[in-house]
Amino acid sequence: FLNGKAFLAQLAERLPSTTSWSAEASTYNNIFKTTFMINESQSKGHKIVVCIVRTKHDAEIIFLAFHVTGQERFFRAPDTHAEICVKMDQILLEYLSLISALQEQWKQISTNLGSVTHAKYTMGPHRLNQNQYDGRMQATARVLISQKKDINMLNTPNEFICQYTLTSLEGIADSQEDNDSPSLRRRVIKNPENDLTKKRSQSRSEDPLRWFGILVPSSLRESQRHFKQSLSGMINIINLRNEIINKEAEYQMLKKEKEKFMEENRVKHTSSVEN
């Protein structure tokens, strides 16, 4: 109830010449309700009902009802200690969920990592080593970086979250066409890599599996599949990591708000005690 009283004291300051009030409290299902009747002549008969709802996180949300000339208007009290606590709990839950997803993703990646070593065992090291890498290799697995706005962190240094997307060469070309000016578009079209026929022949000859022979054992194919999965998992981890960092920043921001609020309340309490 302490919050409600403090809030009401603030409210009383703003009401026109309110000098006293009588209070009647009741509770019903976790809703602590206090009805204040203003006894002063000008505002006599005005009723203010304060409802303090205690949530399962043991936070308080204050609702305020004004009875003005017979009409009832409900206001939700401005961001209080209560609301901030509720938000912080929510963020912590989201944060822990992200951490859990991160650990799960690492577990998945870890199971795949012995794949090439296993293939080497079946094929023999002379058939699977760096000397067979094609010196003209071109990357078929590429990345697109984009930035999305975090609505909870507007106007802060953490306003944007970086997002990484695994894509192919075609994916890169497509995104360039979407974003760029006509002059750049011309350059992209002139680029021989975007020639459709060349693309088709490339996709077959550019499979790194071919570096290791025409007939490759299934264990090597398995390795490729595993590492493609792992690569995708690594991109997920990078994205999760960025979300985690932003979630921390959000939490710290609310924590500062909460501390500020508590400091303000402390000051008000001491000053009202003095009076």
Added chain:
Amino acid sequence: MNAISTYKDRNFIAVIGDEDSVTGLLLAGVGHVDGANKNFLVVDSKTPLSKIEEAFIEFTKRKDIAIILINQHIAEYIRQLVDDYDQAFPTILEIPSKDHPYDPEKDSVLKRVQRLFGE
């Protein structure tokens, strides 16, 4: 804060790792050679420390690399360099290998959790 031009052209994934890790990731299609420039380095017992440092610095200076994947046990050899790295791009991810599995104790992201709850 980060101008689009600093990340729009970053499309490659670079790798610094042991032979099996690099082979695996190359099989997944990340490898790219352009003249004298490669986006990967195979590290074995004979690789001098300076070569690892040079590759790391070179990859971080290139404008076309989005991510650098590096085996965690190899990152240990150049720990100071990796820890001092503070650019937004490319982003660095330390990955486990078969002989050096993922260790949550060493995960810098999980260390942040302790910091968050510790305060």
